Amino acid sequence: MFRLLVIWFVVSFGFGILLVEPLNEIRLGGYKLGFWFAQQGSIFVFIALIFYFAAAMTRFEREYQEETER
């Protein structure tokens, strides 16, 4: 979970705000990369993070259940 929060912080506050200037030197089509992270990319990453977390927790709980049942 801690790792997921690190990613959450890096894509939004990191890429979107703190590192926006160097990233803007890189282009993604018509987007400057920093601007893209701030207005589009971070949101897509947020979605991926939540679904990954949900799947990982379900897997963990299933394993835990199997272990305790044995």
Add this chain to the structure above:
Amino acid sequence: MSLTLLTYLVVGSTFAVYIGIAIATRASSTKDFYVADGGVHPIANGMATAADWMSAASFISMAGLIALSYNGYGGSVFLMGWTGGYVLLALLIAPYLRKYGKYTVPDFIGERYYSDTARVVAVICLVLCSVTYVIGQMKGVGVAFSRFLETDYETGLGIGMFIVFFYAVLGGMKGITYTQIAQYCVLITAYTIPAIFISLQLTGNPLPQLGLGSTLTGTDVYLLDKLDLILLDLGFQEYTTTLRGSTLNMVAFTASLMIGTAGLPHVIIRFFTVPSVAAARRSAGWALVFIAVLYTTAPALAAMARLNIVDTMQQSDGQALFIEDKPGWFENWEQTGLLKVEDLNGDGRIEYTSDPKTNELTKLDNDILVLANPEIANLPNWVIALVAAGGLAAALSTAAGLLLAISSAISHDLLKSTYMPSISDKAELRASRIAMAVAVLGAGYLGLNPPGFAAGTVALAFGLAASSLFPALLMGIFARRVNREGAVAGMLAGISVTLLYVFQHKGIMFIPDTGFLGAMSPNWFFGIEPNAFGVVGALVNFTVAFTVSRLTSPPPPAVNELLDFLHEPCDVAP
């Protein structure tokens, strides 16, 4: 068919659907009323959460805020802030509160901090932030009605109140959930259709998210580069790089909106309606997917509409637009007072510049961007009617969710848990309906006589939630040592600091000229603006809570057991 008739038809049929759903889904028990019997599918709940969450501010104002007031990049604080909060909610808050299994946020705070005082303080914080939020929604309903249906503001507000009253009082959470699903469908269609049209017109790409990064049709110039260039030409700053205030201010603003989102009670209680903890986690993901459809479209809409407006103001020879050539939508919106043109130098042209001395487009309201967008892009009348229905859906769905949060806090947390524990289920259900009715009337009254601060209310609600409820919940779930005294002191300190900073800038209760410490420069705290101050309030809350907890006795063993239960992995449904 005339536009007014068409609008009546579209708005009328959406209202008929909402009322039909309300009748079909009446609540028959308190569990129905508070949490829809805990039987809502995670995807359905995600959709309802999205409608609950996206208010008139998201639908009507946000694209305009990004494009005009925050000049592009600065507006990213809303996009990241209002979506990033869901990551916190899904990872740190929602699954644990779902596991706890009760009906309201003050319920949890009261039990975790083994104190009626903590519960009552939580109710006060909840009511404060929900009421400030709901006023903005009622105002949005009144405005949308008066502009599109040509009724007066009061009639519009009255009709809106009647609709909410009907399905919220009758159906409780169950009615609200299914109505919100319908409202989501209406609002997302209304938002994306004009965006797709405008993206096709400008770039030939039907997906606005891709269109924003494409070249303009018939040229090899990228849309965003063109926009930067034109704006610089007119004396504005670059669209894609201009900061809002300072880097620190942007970080604080984004963080305040994020933790405010994760602490808003009307969003949190939506996760009590799903069948299991695993469903609560997945449901947060779905909610964000449905929200992202609008939130990734909004920045594209913002940039494209801004470009359209600037283009309209420039003739092909690079000169400003002649007043007699101005398009029809100009006149329509001039009548509403949201758009004003003044020929200051009398040359018969409208000059649009950043300099207030020469700028002749003297008023360009943020809300115009979404509302007038179909007209600016010459779209057919039915699209305009759809936008009206969408704006109303956004405002009504959020208002209903907020009213439910307020009424359940009063009937459940104040009556049942604190002052009248012996009340029967049936009497509690009646009490919650009465509380809901009173809340609707109260919100309507405040919508009719909006207190002076109505303009800044939505942002304030986030600041209040961020500084009071979020820290109390987070520490309640993860910090075993934080006790009753710490939590109460923390909530009170956090919310007071935030309110004081806002009042210092804007006047006590937003009454002008009552600002104290008047001699201090604006945004004196490291250049952070009042709307972004919630995060500082939250830090104060954490600090006070930890310090006070250290100095007083640790919580009783029952709290440890509660936390053990919350953190124990749950059974996976077969």
